[in-house]
Amino acid sequence: MSSPSVAVVGLDCVFPGAPGPDAYWDLLMRGGDATGEQPGPRRFGPGYETPVHGGFIDDADVFDNDFFTVSPREAAAMDPQQRLLLQCAWRALEDSGRSPRSLAGGDTGVFVGMMGSEWGQLHLGDYGRVTPQLGAGSSAGMAANRISYHLDLKGPSLSVDTACSSSLVAVHLAVNSLLSGECGTALAGGVNLVLTPALGLVYAQMGLASPDGRCRPFSADANGIARSDGVGVVVLRRLEDALADGQRVYAVIRGTAVNQDGRSNGVTAPNRHSQREVVAAAYRRAGVTPDQVRFVEAHGTGTALGDVIECGALGEVHGVPREEPCAIGSVKGIFVVLTEGALGHRRADQGGARA
Template sequence: MTHTADPIVISGMAVEAPGGIDTLAEFWSALADARELIGPFPRNREWPIDQLLSLHRTEGWGRVCDAGGFLSGATEFDPPFFGITPREAVAMDPQQRVALRVAWRALENAGINPGALDGAEVGCFMGASINEYGPASSAVTEHTGYRVTGTALGAIAGRISHGLGLVGPSLTTDTACASSLTALHLAANAVRAGECEWALAGAVCVMGSPAAFVEFSKNNALATDGHCRSYAADATGTLWGEGAGVVVVEHESRARELGHRIYGRLLASRVNHNGKGAPIAVPSASAQQRLIEKTLSASGIRADDIGMIEGHGTGTPVGDPLELAALARVYGGTDRETEGPLLGSVKSNMGHAQAASGILGLIKVLLSGVNGQIPASLYADRPTTEIDWYTTNLRLATELEPWAAIDGVRYGAVSSFGVAGTNAHAIVAMPVLEDHQPRTTPRRSDV
């Protein structure tokens, strides 16, 4: 996908994040104020919390802190609003419920009536991973009969398309933590190829069980202090979180014809894989570098045009240095007369939202473009010593800083890397002329 005379643009978006955030204004406020949105484990999901917090007492297991970035509204839903019976709604993976309402808000944010799309050639591309909601599908319960659609990953995108009456391509993609940028890449390609007139793209993560905490406790890869310290010297591991984001993608000519606001142009996106070599879960700096170079080449801009990089930044002692090495080789360098790009990760605010992490990072970049400021990345005051920050010319964002435009445009980059070896990168351009406060919709606690 390359920059053309009629580029793909993002003309609407919506988000749900920890801390009760369900509007763009709330999301930006949390970022601008450098707030951490981490809280204790939810006590209404029937998780074995006492067992989780004592796993470290078993030899070879790491500590699980009573902390994570959890959606406070994950259990809230209004089934009749979406034409769903209460019995079916209970059997639905909460990821379907959250995705439905965030998609609705993204359409409203773009100025599109969600209730007037029946039969529209609109695509829906969502990233998500299995998160173990409810009993096994083979168990005979009062919800048997709804479990197939209630637990199928394909039903996350399918539920949105069905609820809105969209007849374009509809698919859920699972490339682990790279899922949301992969979904964006597929959506933009589909619009460009004429498979659909426009599309929804995004991702969702709601943990139906604490499986991710158990797995990373066994692997000793969880943060030992309950904080996600992206790119920090004292990072000890990642911290899991939840979230959802959906964007509207279409050709710029269509957006302008219909009066949709333009948050940014998607100049390029690319997806690749690590290939053979190290164990499948170990990141590859060389693969990430190849990906970033190809995305940059397709974007039509130079490396030193990039002013903001939203990195993956899981806070793991292995992953962060490898990612930084790849970023430094492409976006760093020693021949610049000006300061290099500011780097950060939204994971430092709200934990690692897994399949949804990339879309939350993208929305952070787009809101930074709207507001002309780059938020601080938390815990960046003591950056890792695994790279030489001075010679690479990369900078960690330690405070809210102005974001200067280049000839009226701000350029940003976003990375996501999946545990199964898939990598994704995207580059966006945000014209200053589009600057104004993000449109927000009326707050609904149950829609």
Template structure:
């Protein structure tokens, strides 16, 4: 089975943008949403946490709506709760009834890298219980959604660090084309509940002092952390067309690789980035010179952005009459880590749907 895959539904919640319409308005305005760390994210910090992009009311959840007991909801990682709500709305956006998918081969693919909730719960309680174990397990980010909606397709949580959500998309596309599932819900989620990664970023020289990502800007000085959740619903384009489902965008091809041995395990490889972009173009049947816009990784670290910009130039620079635009949603919301990829995909999807490329939000030029 081959052919494009359609994005038929989406939903998201990012700092300063509680839904896709608000997210698009933020992007069009070139605005950013960085704020002081809420008290609920700083209770375990040894010193005041850095500013960043934080969700409002991330703990709000109607457990009865999903048929979940209060005790189970209390023990659940709030990332599970965010995914349930967002995936439900994405399915509705696709014109699908979540309840009517029960028993179907619908797959669930989730990208995530944070397990702050697990560390907090399993260290703060004197007696770990099965309920806490289920509520804190990272695999349950995907499995909870499959269980609650009785979905029988593949169900997995992917952790490849900052590329987690995009790798989840890649796996979902391949699953659809292999006919393992007919519909795929793909999500990414990130909540900042402790300062563990803040300390690591500071010690590694990766943290922006003001908590802001400044991708590809002269003032780029590190990462600003962010929270967020997003979900897309994917179907084979031929199936969506047959069923009269409008497509927000088409995914023509994807590719994945690893840096291998580079200048340090946290350092990117220009060669590897070049190779994976060329592989994606080949699989999509698209010449690099035909690409007019790239939603890049663009974290705002001077070394990472420089290597990425050079790799992008290697691939998309030669043989073109017009420049290729480059963007990074991290300038708007910060680096959402495990959810960063889904934020970029939703931005790219909204860009195609609206026919407008939003400006690159950056501070200091």
């Protein structure tokens, strides 16, 4: 018998070429191309003139500070990732059919995944210009705390950095918080903005960066990782509570699991056996068997090392007698296979999976 489930009752997102959920769905359905050169206002400045290709969102700096009662000075010092999350969380709550203000004073939790803060790297090194507003505006923890503060939410509020799996682990923690009774509603999401070329240079030196900024997961033409902007938030509730309140249910999370690679051939290298085990653990907790899974939304780094290991791990789990083949895809490359009513899971670098 499977454990209690969690419902996705609201969502919002902004991704390259897709300023909202409907636009994102359209982008996926038509196999659109959301990659390009970094916007002019976001040039990295003297010392780095090489154009950077990847996925970039428009108007990442636009923020209605008056709506959130944030002073212009404070808004100017805030990491744009914090501003994007705050706006996205508000829209996701509205999408769930509940006024964000109706949750004020309650136990709603906020769980945010974000991989570092390039805003802080850019601004905190100039010691003569450091201010309290900049300190709070550059804090990764504040990415979640601002949502809780401005909406007066008193449940757990935390930011998670587990590299590429940060937002997935945030969902895992939110699900556990809901099922333990720690909160009645949870906001879970992630954000990333490419503001410096530093991480791209690291990937390039490791031989992992796609020269043209295009990620081609599981393709013979795959040539590396592509960096991208994006923000997304989902509203989660226990399934029984969502149904009792008549809320729309987008999807049901039946089980989650998280692990770590442990020892591999390098601290940044994945481990096939750990990937296999975390997927199997998610299925056990969900009460499903691999032969029931018809589509896997994979991590899909587009690297020779990562894709081979991930496919090997997924093959070990799903290579069982089945009536239908199991499709594998990754939205990083836009080319996806969708099966109506399919169960799925995701796996990211540090071992998160859900079913």
